[in-house]
Amino acid sequence: MDISKKIILTGSFGVGKTSLFSRFIYSDFDDRYLTTIGVKVDKKTIDIKEHKLNMMLWDIAGEVAQDKVPLSYFLGAHGIIYVFDLTRPMTYNNIGTDIEYLKDILPEGVVKVVGNKKDLVTPEHIEKVISSLPIMCDITTSAKTGENVEDLFKSMGENLV
């Protein structure tokens, strides 16, 4: 059975949303940081249990605070992937407020919290950052090496089916 779900990639600027998007959809990575303006939309179909899941991914422009993201982008969304950068405290200092806001606007949606750029830090640093967060971090990833990227989207898919 075919199922379609809309998933939003959000978070502050420069955290690697587009890199995760490109890694997952095109198996591609570019070291240069190119800011996203507005929204890019693409799709990847994965097998989850007996279903074909069409993941329609919206890679949106990074904002320091989530309440600055246009509400129309979230219309009809089923899941949100909130990305922060493990090397930049500014991208997770307000994570509690941001997640609360996202759960308010999408109460039925699945929200995943992702710490990206794990290739740039030590396991001790990751542990320290995660334990300092007021909410649970679901997974840490590296769009550069591809570590945990498939797992992130697979886990989102499993929660959505």
Next chain:
Amino acid sequence: MTFLERYKYNYFSRHSQLILFDFNGYLMESCDSLFSTQSFANTSMTSWFLFMESVFESLKTLEIGEKIKFNAVEPQFSALPGIYDFDFFIHLLDKQKICCWVINDCTEQYKQYQIMQQESNDLKIIQEHLHAEILKLRSTLEPTQKPLPQTSKRFPQER
């Protein structure tokens, strides 16, 4: 039509396209200014336009008179290779609920904005790393040493 009216019409028609479709996703009419819809006439838009596939169910929930806007969309659709603003308006035509989709090509404006946004974001990221370095250095200073100057109270970005 006066010269100015013709000029105005040509100017705007080069940057905008209007499409009418029904709530099964089928095209009713299009001015085809930006791309030709001829080959899509008998297929639902959700099957050839990914963006529409991801918003169509939500559009169907809108009431007559309602409108919704999506700014700066890069649709990953070969006939629309730039950056566009999409407006959707719900109307009643011959007792049938229909949707008017207005596509505005804003590629030039967004490309300019992208350059400025890139510079701004790059600078903010450098500032953040410098701030982190200052804090690290400050924490390693001996108590007898003169402390490093305070960083700006407005930094980093406050909400």
